Amino acid sequence: MTSRRRFLAGLAAATLAPMPGWAAVGSPDFLSAALFDDGTYRLVGLTSAGEVRFSIPLPGRGHAAAAHPHLARAVAFARRPGRFALVIDCATGDQLARLDAPDGRHFYGHGAFSPDGRRLFTTENDYEAGTGVIGVWDAAKGYARLGEFSSAGVGPHDVVLMPDGKSLAIANGGIETHPDTGRTKLNLPTMRPNLTYVSLDGSVLEQVELPVALHKNSIRHLAVRADGLLAFAMQWQGDLTHKPALLGLHRRGDRYHLLSAPEDIQATLAGYAGSVAFSAEGRQVAITCPRGNALHVFDAEAGRFDRAHSLTDVCGLGPGPSGFVFTTGHGDVGHLVGSNPAVSPHPRVHWDNHLVPIRPMI
Amino acid sequence: MRLIAVILSALMPLCAVAQSRDAILTDVTQAHILPRFDHLVEATAALDAAARADCAPGSADLRAAYHAAFDAWISASHLRFGPTEVGDRAFALAFWPDRKGFTPKALSAMIAAEDPAIADPDAFAETSIAGRGFLALEMMLYDPAFADQGDAAYRCGLIRAIAADIHRTARAIDRDWHGYARILTQPGPDSPYRSADEALQELYKALTTGLEFTADTRLGRPMGSFDRPRPNRAEARRSLRSLRHVELSLVALRDLATRLAADHPQIAASLDDAFARSIARAQALDDPALAGVATPQGRLRVEALQQSINDIRSLAAAQLGPTLGISAGFNSLDGD
Numbered sequence: 140m141t142s143r144r145r146f147l148a149g150l151a152a153a154t155l156a157p158m159p160g161w162a163a164v165g166s167p168d169f170l171s172a173a174l175f176d177d178g179t180y181r182l183v184g185l186t187s188a189g190e191v192r193f194s195i196p197l198p199g200r201g202h203a204a205a206a207h208p209h210l211a212r213a214v215a216f217a218r219r220p221g222r223f224a225l226v227i228d229c230a231t232g233d234q235l236a237r238l239d240a241p242d243g244r245h246f247y248g249h250g251a252f253s254p255d256g257r258r259l260f261t262t263e264n265d266y267e268a269g270t271g272v273i274g275v276w277d278a279a280k281g282y283a284r285l286g287e288f289s290s291a292g293v294g295p296h297d298v299v300l301m302p303d304g305k306s307l308a309i310a311n312g313g314i315e316t317h318p319d320t321g322r323t324k325l326n327l328p329t330m331r332p333n334l335t336y337v338s339l340d341g342s343v344l345e346q347v348e349l350p351v352a353l354h355k356n357s358i359r360h361l362a363v364r365a366d367g368l369l370a371f372a373m374q375w376q377g378d379l380t381h382k383p384a385l386l387g388l389h390r391r392g393d394r395y396h397l398l399s400a401p402e403d404i405q406a407t408l409a410g411y412a413g414s415v416a417f418s419a420e421g422r423q424v425a426i427t428c429p430r431g432n433a434l435h436v437f438d439a440e441a442g443r444f445d446r447a448h449s450l451t452d453v454c455g456l457g458p459g460p461s462g463f464v465f466t467t468g469h470g471d472v473g474h475l476v477g478s479n480p481a482v483s484p485h486p487r488v489h490w491d492n493h494l495v496p497i498r499p500m501i
Numbered sequence: 502m503r504l505i506a507v508i509l510s511a512l513m514p515l516c517a518v519a520q521s522r523d524a525i526l527t528d529v530t531q532a533h534i535l536p537r538f539d540h541l542v543e544a545t546a547a548l549d550a551a552a553r554a555d556c557a558p559g560s561a562d563l564r565a566a567y568h569a570a571f572d573a574w575i576s577a578s579h580l581r582f583g584p585t586e587v588g589d590r591a592f593a594l595a596f597w598p599d600r601k602g603f604t605p606k607a608l609s610a611m612i613a614a615e616d617p618a619i620a621d622p623d624a625f626a627e628t629s630i631a632g633r634g635f636l637a638l639e640m641m642l643y644d645p646a647f648a649d650q651g652d653a654a655y656r657c658g659l660i661r662a663i664a665a666d667i668h669r670t671a672r673a674i675d676r677d678w679h680g681y682a683r684i685l686t687q688p689g690p691d692s693p694y695r696s697a698d699e700a701l702q703e704l705y706k707a708l709t710t711g712l713e714f715t716a717d718t719r720l721g722r723p724m725g726s727f728d729r730p731r732p733n734r735a736e737a738r739r740s741l742r743s744l745r746h747v748e749l750s751l752v753a754l755r756d757l758a759t760r761l762a763a764d765h766p767q768i769a770a771s772l773d774d775a776f777a778r779s780i781a782r783a784q785a786l787d788d789p790a791l792a793g794v795a796t797p798q799g800r801l802r803v804e805a806l807q808q809s810i811n812d813i814r815s816l817a818a819a820q821l822g823p824t825l826g827i828s829a830g831f832n833s834l835d836g837d
Contacts, residue, residue: 174831202837219837248837269600296837317600319725323717323837325598328589328630357837374836378582379694379703380684408696409702413832429832452830468831489831 159230161497164211165192167229169457171466172215172491182215184229185494187459189472189483192348195232197225202248203297203493207278210257214238219394220245220264220318226282236282237351243267244274244287245318249297252278254304260339262295262309263287269315269326271295273307273341288341292333293326297361300367301336306344308369309335312357314376327376332358334371334389347395349387356383360493362415362424367391368439370417370424375410385412386426386435388442398424398437400444407431414456414493418463425463429454434465436473446478457494521764523686529704529760530682537577537753538675544573545668552664556657558642563660564740567642570667571635571742575749579757582703583685584677593626593670594634597736598722604640605647607632611659612651616676619655619662622669634670636737638663643739698826701761705825708757709817715750716810719743720803723791730794741789746805748783751776757759758813761821768820775816779809 161167167184173194174180177197184192197215205214211229222245226236240246240263247262259276271290277283292311299308313332315325324330331354334347349356355377362370371387381404384397399405408431415426418437424439427450434456436450450473455466462476470488473480544566551566574594581591593756596604611619618624628833631637643649685703688694694703711789718736723743725731735743755776762769783806786793793799822829 161689218835288517309525319731320598321713321717323713323721325600325718328592378586379699379706380583403690403695406699411833413835429830429835430828432828432830432833452828452832454835468833492832492835492837493753 159211160209160229161211161229162207164229165190167192167497168459169455169464169494169496170204170206170213170215171455171494172197172204174200174491182213182227183488184497185466185472187464187474189474189485191485193229193232195227195229201491203250203257204495205250205252206495206497208252208254210256214250214259216246216248216250216261219247219322220266220316221248222246224250224261226278229455238276238282238284240274241284241287244261244272246274247294247296251298251300251307254300258285258339260298262290264294264316264460266317266432269293269317271309271311273298273309273337288337291335291337291343291346294332294357296359299361299363299369302361302365303366305337307337308361308363309337310358310361310371311335312359312374313354314357324376328357330354330357330376332356332373334369334395336391345391347389347498349395349411353383356385358387360412362416362417364421364439366421368416368417368421370439372412372415372426374412377410379410381410382406383410384409385410385428386415386424386437388424388439396442398442398444400447401434402436404444404447408415408433408435410498413454416456416458416463416494419458419461423462424486425456427453427456427465429468434463436463436475448475450480454492455490455494457496464494466494522701524687525763526686526700526704527696528763529757531695533757533760534577534580534685535678535682536582538671538678539571541552541570541573541577541671542668542675544570545664545671549664549668552661556660558648558656564642567635567638567818568740568742571639571737571740572669572745572749575746576634576753579707579714579750579754582707582712583681584674587677589630590670590674592634593630594667595636596631596634596775598718598734599631599636603629603631604637606645608637608640608647608659609650612655613671614648615652615655619658621664622662622665625662625666626669633663633666635667638667639737639740639742700826701825704757704761705822705827706819708754708761708821709758709814710752711754712810712814712817715747715754716807716814718808719747719750720791723794724800724807725794727800730800730801732790732792732795735791735794738790738792743791744783744789748780750781751783751810754813758817758821760826763799765821765824768824772813772816772821775809775813779806779813782809787788 168187169185180197181194183194197271200218214226222240224238244263250261257279261274272287275285294314296312297310313330336344356373360372384399386398389395400442408428411430412426424434436445450470470485473482548566549807550568551563694700723735758772
């Protein structure tokens with residue numbers, strides 16, 4: 140379903156410049172990184188119905204991507220600790236620019252555009268200092284590095300543009316890593332994740348921390364509803380006798396709420412949520428849990444657990460035309476409305492962690 | 502009766518699996534976990550006694566007791582859950598990696614202020630975690646920078662306080678593990694582990710995290726990058742223990758892996774072969790402080806050792822994990 144806003148944005152882009160909008164590449168709904176059975180890592184334009192609109196080879200395993208708000212361009216990030224990201228023309232598959240992390244920085248794998256598409260914000264690690272930064276890139280001028288600002292935390296993983304178009308939400312996962320020691324977590328006893336809202340020039344607007352007892356619940360992934368309600372998904376770093384909530388909701392100026400399934404169901408998740416999304420109509424919010432092979436759906440208004448779906452290696456998640464769309468490491472693309480998912484299998488594709496909506500928000 | 506027989510026969514395979522899982526949990530707890538912490542208490546008691554008998558940093562008896570007790574901790578340090586993690590006890594025993602040099606700072610501050618906390622075990626346990634444990638003791642015994650810092654009598658008191666605190670922490674861990682053993686071996690609706698699977702997954706996580714720490718941190722930190730090796734970042738390099746920690750951890754993890762794979766002899770055998778290759782490589786390295794990472798040839802050999810540990814990790818993820826109910830999926834293994 141093409142939204143009116145998207146259609147108009149595409150039209151505007153088409154008339155102002157001879158650059159193709161997303162309609163020219165088959166109006167995919169999502170971007171997803173994937174491993175194909177021929178051994179190639181690819182960036183894929185995918186529809187909610189599970190149709191592949193394009194697939195473009197990447198030089199290594201991807202993670203997430205950032206979709207330009209109206210041009211058919213995507214920034215594909217390498218899996219952390221990646222040092223480069225590629226700006227790809229999704230119509231031709233051409234590489235338009237390459238972002239190299241400055242000395243002493245690496246990417247975490249997520250990024251977001253400003254509403255006009257002129258600025259790109261990327262989550263990065265200042266690994267000698269052990270602190271997080273947001274890199275700012277000039278998308279209008281060949282993706283030159285404009286500068287950076289503090290993420291106001293350690294290990295910023297996901298970043299999303301808020302619906303006001305003037306602020307970003309950052310998930311500071313709290314975990315310090317250094318490229319010399321791969322993905323080893325260096326500070327688990329002292330980690331303090333947080334959720335930080337900043338203006339587009341980096342001023343901290345609001346910050347949310349969980350209580351000390353939950354300081355090992357790493358805030359990793361974000362989804363935002365059109366009215367500004369933010370959902371955050373977490374990954375528990377403590378021992379498995381604890382079954383903490385892996386999903387939280389927050390609205391600027393309010394207290395956060397943690398959402399959890401009943402304990403016997405929560406216990407099956409191995410403390411790990413991979414992706415988070417609101418449903419198309421915004422009434423529901425869900426997380427995927429690849430280690431527990433489950434997708435948990437909650438009522439976003441009541442903050443109540445609704446149901447669990449058993450889905451092997453499920454991780455990618457986004458809003459569908461209604462309900463949710465999910466992907467699995469075994470190649471399934473599913474459309475979930477109510478209790479029964481409609482699945483289209485892609486047996487030769489392993490869908491990677493995330494579905495990135497091409498509409499910036501619902 | 503016939504109906505009961507049918508139900509029983511239908512349940513039998515499940516019971517068989519459940520029984521063997523319980524047996525594995527009991528075996529790992531009784532034969533792998535508890536003896537390691539019991540031994541840690543004995544070795545740290547000897548360390549405490551040696552420091553009280555002679556606090557001179559060059560004392561042969563004190564240094565021997567330090568090595569024996571540190572060996573005991575490294576052989577148990579992969580068991581970082583339950584009582585080991587309460588109050589960050591594992592970090593109180595070994596604050597490493599110390600990315601920002603907190604240990605020398607904490608020790609210098611104690612010495613400069615002649616902090617009276619060294620006279621009171623409760624007060625000492627509340628001082629900076631970086632100034633406690635084996636790496637703080639190592640610095641006091643082996644680092645020339647601390648040989649003549651401040652007052653000699655205070656340094657002696659500090660060495661004794663660190664040794665006594667190590668023993669105290671070890672005793673607390675061991676005592677709590679003897680209670681926690683029941684929790685781990687009797688999972689169920691009222692236990693923090695709801696099922697044998699959940700308890701086994703905790704042990705599997707200890708195995709994979711231990712392998713990751715040894716490959717990526719114990720070896721990865723001194724390796725640094727090819728252009729910029731960091732031999733000064735090797736763990737416990739002042740007392741020439743860096744490589745020994747790699748070997749001790751591999752020996753301990755091999756024992757754990759073998760017990761976790763008890764139901765699957767072929768997987769156990771292939772894991773055992775992979776550990777044997779890694780341990781042989783470590784023993785052949787002859788580079789106790791991993792200082793060789795600074796030369797291209799030395800680095801290559803350390804890299805080969807690291808790769809051999811990564812081979813064990815892949816094997817565990819692909820073969821052992823699935824037998825314990827851990828899926829080896831593209832996304833579930835990603836951890837991002």
